[in-house]
Amino acid sequence: QVHLAESGGGSVLPGGSLRLSCTASGYKEDIHCMAWSRQRPGQEREEVALIYSRGVGVYYTDSVKGRFTISQNTAKDAVYLQMNRLKPEDTAVYYCAVQFDFYSCLKHEYANWGQGTQVTVSS
Secondary structure, three states, rough: OOOOEHHHHHHHHHHHHOOEEEEOOOOOOOOEEEEEEEEEEOOOEEEEEEEEOOOEEEOHHHHHHHEEEEEEEEOOEEEEEEEEOOOOOHOOEEEEEEOOHHHHHHHOOOOOHHHHHHHHEOO
């Protein structure tokens, strides 16, 4: 059974930084991509960033470009989200996701999700 363990959330002042981590376990197929999404209060979940495990590239939603960086470890079983210059509107529950099918990655569709980690940006 696939399990995604997220960590790194917390509270920070505007302009501050946080680094989220997510490690996948229990899977049997190759990971083709991993991603971070977030759900802000009263809003639908939105994708924040995606990384292809075989070097195809990365994707960022416009609102985080230049501030957030997604990366993976060498084993390709963990994904990180470095969040800099955080804004109050970045406050959300952040979810990690994984996909084992390349073509589903192209459609930004994911097989498994983590439980989420809260990020709060407030003065």
